[in-house]
Amino acid sequence: MDLKRKLIHTLPPWAKRALAVPYDMYQTTKADRQFARKSLPNTGPEPDAPDHIVCIVVDALRADHVDESTTPYLASLNGTDAITPGSWTFPAVSSVLSGQYPHEHGAMRRTDEIDDSEGLRLPPRMDDDLITITEALAGAGYDTYGGFGHDTPFVAISGRFQTHKLYHTVNSDADDVLSEYLQWVDGRDRTFAFLHLADPHIPVDPPDEFWEAYEVDRSIEELRNWRYQTEVDCDETCETYREHRRRLYRASVEYVDDAIARFGDRLQSKLSDPLLVVTSDHGEAHWEHVAFDVEHFDGTGCVDHGGAPYEEIARVPLLTNRDWSFDAPVSLVDLAPTFADAVGIDFEGTTGTSLREEEQPDRSLLVEGSLSGYEKKAVYDGEYKLIASRGHDFEKGFILPAEREVRVPDDRLTEMRDALPPWPEESTEETEVSGVVEDRLEQLGYT
Numbered sequence: 001m002d003l004k005r006k007l008i009h010t011l012p013p014w015a016k017r018a019l020a021v022p023y024d025m026y027q028t029t030k031a032d033r034q035f036a037r038k039s040l041p042n043t044g045p046e047p048d049a050p051d052h053i054v055c056i057v058v059d060a061l062r063a064d065h066v067d068e069s070t071t072p073y074l075a076s077l078n079g080t081d082a083i084t085p086g087s088w089t090f091p092a093v094s095s096v097l098s099g100q101y102p103h104e105h106g107a108m109r110r111t112d113e114i115d116d117s118e119g120l121r122l123p124p125r126m127d128d129d130l131i132t133i134t135e136a137l138a139g140a141g142y143d144t145y146g147g148f149g150h151d152t153p154f155v156a157i158s159g160r161f162q163t164h165k166l167y168h169t170v171n172s173d174a175d176d177v178l179s180e181y182l183q184w185v186d187g188r189d190r191t192f193a194f195l196h197l198a199d200p201h202i203p204v205d206p207p208d209e210f211w212e213a214y215e216v217d218r219s220i221e222e223l224r225n226w227r228y229q230t231e232v233d234c235d236e237t238c239e240t241y242r243e244h245r246r247r248l249y250r251a252s253v254e255y256v257d258d259a260i261a262r263f264g265d266r267l268q269s270k271l272s273d274p275l276l277v278v279t280s281d282h283g284e285a286h287w288e289h290v291a292f293d294v295e296h297f298d299g300t301g302c303v304d305h306g307g308a309p310y311e312e313i314a315r316v317p318l319l320t321n322r323d324w325s326f327d328a329p330v331s332l333v334d335l336a337p338t339f340a341d342a343v344g345i346d347f348e349g350t351t352g353t354s355l356r357e358e359e360q361p362d363r364s365l366l367v368e369g370s371l372s373g374y375e376k377k378a379v380y381d382g383e384y385k386l387i388a389s390r391g392h393d394f395e396k397g398f399i400l401p402a403e404r405e406v407r408v409p410d411d412r413l414t415e416m417r418d419a420l421p422p423w424p425e426e427s428t429e430e431t432e433v434s435g436v437v438e439d440r441l442e443q444l445g446y447t
Contacts, residue, residue, distance in 0.1 A: 024166045034159035041139035046344025052274040053192045059201040061280035063315040073261035079319030080326035083365045084282045088306035089152040091369035092281035097132040099336030099350030103421040108369035110424045124429045133336040134160045142190045147177045149198030174259035206255035214251040230299035280316035306371025309378035311403045314367045328360035364419040379416045386416040390423050
């Protein structure tokens with residue numbers, strides 16, 4: 001860690017907040033200018049293309065927490081479960097915009113070694129020359145907007161939008177991000193917005209009424225973050241913590257649903273038939289696999305995300321106000337080609353498939369790009385799932401949806417092994433960030 005970063009870490013909270021305001025303005029202005037210098041494709045939308053497209057990404061939202069009791073608005077939308085291409089935000093949002101898997105767009109850790117160096121290390125970003133859906137839509141006449149509830153997605157995909165707005169979890173919530181977009185969209189003819197909501201991500205802190213509705217005990221230490229991550233034998237204090245931590249997560253998810261419901265009403269009244277998509281970058285583990293994870297992966301994925309691609313992490317909701325058919329397994333790499341298809345423009349180089357097509361291809365779906373430790377990957381093939389880690393010398397098959405260990409038939413296992421992406425090789429390439437960002441990412445649990 002350099003001297004400037006060390007000095008920032010020693011500052012009191014009020015001084016850090018004071019530094020953050022001009023930093024955010026500088027960084028978003030820099031990102032806007034970066035986009036303005038881009039050479040854009042020259043295309044045009046079809047006459048029936050939607051004038052406005054809104055893609056909301058709720059950080060760390062598990063698919064199994066979208067239900068009529070907790071999330072009545074989200075549950076009212078048309079949709080399905082999708083598989084995230086990456087187990088944490090940086091590679092996942094890069095896949096959403098590019099329509100490619102992490103090993104294709106490159107925004108993932110490019111080493112399979114344990115990183116024991118001091119300080120935070122982020123993977124490299126996508127190549128600036130890579131055309132993402134935002135550049136493609138901008139070339140078709142769409143104004144593009146990125147609203148970021150915390151720093152990680154901004155670091156990963158900044159410079160990809162005409163207008164950027166950066167928030168961070170200690171001072172903002174879903175209503176802030178959503179309301180600012182509604183102000184920006186006024187008077188614009190065609191728009192695409194990517195709105196990343198940070199609320200279910202640590203530090204989890206929904207409005208007071210949601211703490212109270214779920215009877216969450218505020219006196220429990222470190223409830224907004226994580227404790228008792230790897231305790232296999234969980235005593236009464238540990239169990240109480242875990243129970244209230246799950247309640248707090250669900251309270252935050254209900255708050256987000258409430259905020260998106262209000263936003264949806266305002267969106268419909270302000271714009272003519274906008275295309276709305278709500279999804280997540282990844283899910284969140286809540287101690288479902290503690291003993292298994294401690295045994296096989298050194299306890300790196302018992303809670304949170306970025307570890308092994310268990311169903312609680314890999315499976316996310318994909319919801320829309322359109323009457324799309326979801327008859328086949330879906331990946332988030334399908335979003336970019338779907339938006340291009342809806343507008344009627346070419347978008348080459350994508351691995352995904354438009355969800356507007358009546359028949360989806362027979363294919364395997366992938367998860368990769370671990371946050372730390374050895375790389376851990378998953379291959380989905382129908383009712384079977386394969387999780388593998390070269391560094392942990394691990395390979396097991398599972399049957400879905402229960403994710404129960406099972407022997408995969410030899411022919412299917414061979415196909416799934418062949419579908420595994422290449423393992424990363426040793427590389428020191430990374431994305432440098434300022435001391436302000438490093439401090440805020442540490443608040444988000446990235447250390």
